[in-house]
Amino acid sequence: MEDGLLSLKWNNHKTTFFDILRVLREKANYTDATIAVEGKFYPVHKLVMSTCSEYFSEIFERTPCKSPVIVLKDVRSQDMDALLDYMYLGEVNVNQNDLASLLKTAECLRIKGLAVPDEDPTKTKKQLLPDDRRESPPPKRRRHEDPSSTSQTLRPTSPPASSPSKNSSTSGTAGDRAGAQRTSSLPGTQSQDSSHDSSIDPPPMVKVEMEEAEDLEDGYRRDNSYEGGSINEGDGGDYGSEVSKSEHDPENYGGGSYAGPSLQQGGDLPWEEGDSSSFPPEGFSGDHPGGQQPQGDDDDDDGDGPLTVAAPHSSPNGPPLLTPISQARQCQLCLVTLANANLLRRHVEDHHFHIRKYDCAHCGKKFKRKEHKERHERIHTGEKPFACYICNARFTQKEHLKGHIENVHHKHGEKGLEGMGDLEDREDKDEEDMDLPPASSSSPPPPNTTSASSPSLAPVSSLISLASTASPLASILPPSTLLANTAAATSLTSSSSSSSPALIPASDLNMNQFTALYAPVTRKTVNSPNKHMQTITINFN
DNA sequence: CAGCAGGGGGCGA
């Protein structure tokens, strides 16, 4: 009855599979997650990420949304590039100078084969077929193609055969463990394959490959119950197995202020209570026993409304064998659910990448949002679109006007204000007035038209805009703002023009006046500190 | 204290 059983074997299955996977990655087909690093977004497949990283696997398992965006803070994009190559292709070529950083990132992300020993997928079946590897020529052996004899293959998770007892003998500080582990992965260290002679004449490129499991089987065994979770196995003692339990002790992770084990701090994530597997009790910096997360860098990652941000975590493995990178670049990971795409974008840009892609055309100050940049540019253009309908004082921001009216006029109990209507009504009136230009029917009028029809309110921008080709004036100037407002304002023009910050007609501005007007603002902008990033601005002076 | 600059969330198109 079994004689009809046939074994159909796809000889090139692995190569085909990898090739298709590569194509899928290149075309971003069927991607169901996004890795965000340094402003770059990498569409990835959960399957691949989960396969290569138990950490990602756990994230995806516990992430309710179908297309999560994993924001990796303090991870270099080139490292992520390399790691993705590594995960998708099984190998990657990296500069040796970048190796430490790459490994550090791999540790943070618990990439199998780099920071976490990869399990032999067939080991559980006890039936590793020798010909399995023959039938799919692994591309990793291409390292021999490298003409440079200095090229070397790393087996980062190979057991630290030289010091396995050290791992178990010590109390298992993260530093020791990571050190021992990383020792094996550092080409410049002697514990790894001295036959490679890697410490001599460091090659410019290092090939990092995924290693098959049998290389790891003896001498290095993960003994925690968490499948692939712990990076710091070895002694099995302190948290390697403990993190697999749901009742891990927060104190183990250096206090509650820092959610060591990955996803602890977010606030409303479903996975937050209980286990969070895998992050070590202590970070590698060692300087911050209560959580090495710099205080100033984590100011806004908790309690972000609809955005749930998982706690950042440090490198799982302690010590900075790979210093100074490990000290300086503490890995942080934030998991952001795609509850609101807009908020997500803002969150990512504002909090994680500090993206300031909008440059002021005048001073070069950078802003995260276009509207903020345009709002700022009013400083340079001199435009004050928002005029008080009472005193004709003009302001660059609507809120300024609102505050002015409330603080100055309403607070002082000026009469007749109730009949003037609220701010919005007046602004609507302004727009209506704009729609009725005396000579031109175009709405909104171009700046030149405005300048000609209402010289007393012509913005300086008509001069400055000569230098701001990047931002057309029409986009800067709201249509409701250039003309004098309402009949009431018109009646006040003559009396209040002296007190109001009257704008200088562009035609009347010479360079001296321009400098006088412009320079102070520019200096102020330059001196304005930015807590998130150093803004290099152009000083016009 | 008023004015000002800027950051950031909410919301709708």
Place this chain on the structure above:
DNA sequence: CGCCCCCTGCTGA
């Protein structure tokens, strides 16, 4: 994406 709105911090009178 743009707009609205709120808020905070700074500055100078």
